[in-house]
Amino acid sequence: MTQDLAPTVREQTAGPHTQGWWRSAVIYQVYVRSFADSDGDGIGDLRGIRERLPYLAELGVDAVWLTPFFASPQADGGYDVADYRAVDPLFGSLSDADDLVRTAHELGLKVIVDIVPNHTSDQHVWFRAALDEGAGAASRDRYHFRPGQGEHGELPPNDWESVFGGPAWTRTCGPDGTPGEWYLHLFAPEQPDLNWDNEEVREEFESILRFWLDLGVDGFRIDVAHGMVKAAGLPDIGRSEQAKLIGAQVLPFFDQDGVHAIHRSWRKLLDSYGSDRIGVAEAWAPTSERLALYVRPDELHQAFNFQFLTCDWDAGSMRTVIDASLEATASVGAPTTWVLSNHDVVRHTTRYGGGEPGLRRARAAALLMLALPGSTYVYQGEELGLPEVLDLPDEVRQDPAFFRAGSQDGTRDGCRVPIPWSGDRAPYGFGPGGSWLPQPEAWQELSVEAQSGDPRSTLELYRSALVLRRELPGLGDGPMAWLDAPEGVLAVSRPGFVCTLNTLDREVELPVPGRPLLSTSPLAILIPEGRSAEGTVRIPADSCVWWAV
Ligand code: GLC
Numbered sequence: 338m339t340q341d342l343a344p345t346v347r348e349q350t351a352g353p354h355t356q357g358w359w360r361s362a363v364i365y366q367v368y369v370r371s372f373a374d375s376d377g378d379g380i381g382d383l384r385g386i387r388e389r390l391p392y393l394a395e396l397g398v399d400a401v402w403l404t405p406f407f408a409s410p411q412a413d414g415g416y417d418v419a420d421y422r423a424v425d426p427l428f429g430s431l432s433d434a435d436d437l438v439r440t441a442h443e444l445g446l447k448v449i450v451d452i453v454p455n456h457t458s459d460q461h462v463w464f465r466a467a468l469d470e471g472a473g474a475a476s477r478d479r480y481h482f483r484p485g486q487g488e489h490g491e492l493p494p495n496d497w498e499s500v501f502g503g504p505a506w507t508r509t510c511g512p513d514g515t516p517g518e519w520y521l522h523l524f525a526p527e528q529p530d531l532n533w534d535n536e537e538v539r540e541e542f543e544s545i546l547r548f549w550l551d552l553g554v555d556g557f558r559i560d561v562a563h564g565m566v567k568a569a570g571l572p573d574i575g576r577s578e579q580a581k582l583i584g585a586q587v588l589p590f591f592d593q594d595g596v597h598a599i600h601r602s603w604r605k606l607l608d609s610y611g612s613d614r615i616g617v618a619e620a621w622a623p624t625s626e627r628l629a630l631y632v633r634p635d636e637l638h639q640a641f642n643f644q645f646l647t648c649d650w651d652a653g654s655m656r657t658v659i660d661a662s663l664e665a666t667a668s669v670g671a672p673t674t675w676v677l678s679n680h681d682v683v684r685h686t687t688r689y690g691g692g693e694p695g696l697r698r699a700r701a702a703a704l705l706m707l708a709l710p711g712s713t714y715v716y717q718g719e720e721l722g723l724p725e726v727l728d729l730p731d732e733v734r735q736d737p738a739f740f741r742a743g744s745q746d747g748t749r750d751g752c753r754v755p756i757p758w759s760g761d762r763a764p765y766g767f768g769p770g771g772s773w774l775p776q777p778e779a780w781q782e783l784s785v786e787a788q789s790g791d792p793r794s795t796l797e798l799y800r801s802a803l804v805l806r807r808e809l810p811g812l813g814d815g816p817m818a819w820l821d822a823p824e825g826v827l828a829v830s831r832p833g834f835v836c837t838l839n840t841l842d843r844e845v846e847l848p849v850p851g852r853p854l855l856s857t858s859p860l861a862i863l864i865p866e867g868r869s870a871e872g873t874v875r876i877p878a879d880s881c882v883w884w885a886v
Pocket residue numbers: 413416417453524560561582619680681
């Protein structure tokens with residue numbers, strides 16, 4: 338049966354603030370230890386990234402986000418920072434960072450670094466001093482130290498759970514072994530939470546931001562941007578509930594109104610360096626409306642849309658999430674920031690079912706995402722269609738969440754396996770040595786080398802989509818409308834452009850919306866030849882097609 342593709346009433350506009358490179362940007366996330374290794378220690382590094390920047394420029398992205406490469410004991414893959422102004426020797430030196438930023442700029446790529454303000458490493462000088470100087474010392478006020486409950490202070494100060502599992506409090510011990518106060522850590526015990534009511538903390542972070550802005554970075558991804566402020570008095574939750582990072586719970590330590598004052602002050606600081614330096618919030622907020630508060634005109638520029646990331650492969654749910662997201666961000670004049678994968682979640686090829694169907698859906702979802710209004714993040718390896726590695730032996734795992742009972746939603750090493758570049762044997766061109774996590778054997782077929790030049794590969798799909806996204810004025814930030822479509826199908830209309838997504842496991846027949854530009858399914862590429870007398874097209878199962886109209 339042929340379905341009508343008539344325009345619907347809904348129209349989405351971009352809002353008043355339409356300037357700014359980030360509004361339409363495609364930003365590529367580099368998980369530093371897994372991208373490219375220059376020195377053969379099996380761990381990716383800054384020089385490795387620099388050597389591979391031409392690949393990213395050629396891929397067609399606008400910017401690169403680098404996960405933390407600062408001095409760190411690596412208790413949580415670098416999200417436990419001991420010195421925010423130093424590069425960890427594992428990853429290189431400050432001069433490597435400088436070279437990287439310069440080379441990226443020469444290639445037309447912007448660079449975003451990852452700032453971790455919710456907590457430091459337990460090896461940070463501030464925390465060492467706080468432990469050494471003991472209860473009552475001013476150095477303790479930079480963190481959340483509290484006496485325990487119970488007759489001898491043997492119980493944690495409140496009932497908060499760490500995102501990685503177990504209590505969010507650890508008890509300190511004096512040099513003579515006497516137990517003392519407890520300190521708060523929403524993540525691992527090696528990541529004590531900072532007290533953002535302390536003026537020194539605020540000043541120090543402004544100084545850290547300036548340090549990296551002076552070095553030339555184009556912005557910051559702000560880690561746990563929703564967690565820095567805790568409800569006054571650190572009240573009990575009153576129920577037993579495992580805190581999840583990837584969730585929408587209302588909790589006294591996430592998404593408190595007080596965080597916005599910090600983001601506002603950071604925006605002022607960013608603006609003092611010109612209008613092109615940006616802040617992107619990693620904020621897990623309960624609703625799209627709450628998330629939109631982080632991107633009000635005087636706050637940050639972007640906030641990852643995790644509602645889209647966590648949405649099922651279902652046209653109805655996707656449309657609901659897209660509508661809610663666009664409405665919420667339009668209400669504050671910000672672009673929506675789409676994301677399907679990152680270093681904390683199961684890769685979307687696997688989330689959407691794995692195997693052939695998972696890959697088909699992942700490719701289709703990517704094309705949908707790149708057709709939506711706003712900015713898009715691409716996690717390293719998704720352009721290769723990499724699946725989650727599900728069978729890592731326990732002894733090679735490093736995610737602290739894995740080692741703590743009742744931990745964070747799923748383990749995170751499986752999406753962090755070093756990416757394959759070339760060759761037929763591990764480490765597939767990742768570096769001259771091995772790789773810190775073992776790569777599956779089948780990855781030789783997924784390498785950049787193996788996929789380059791194959792028009793049916795996921796890599797070439799991304800390359801073509803990114804070229805088109807740059808060429809077509811209707812894509813990126815700007816208006817969109819839905820076209821009527823049968824159940825299970827989404828049809829997105831942008832100026833001069835239509836995107837049709839079939840989420841069903843069978844083909845659907847539609848009137849031909851225009852001239853096909855790109856399709857995720859080899860069958861659909863044959864559409865022009867298959868056009869029937871009535872002008873209909875069969876969109877294959879789990880696939881997405883871009884059309885010029
Ligand atoms: C963020 C990071 C995650 C890290 C956590 C604690 O969610 O993305 O990898 O474990 O913060 O810093």
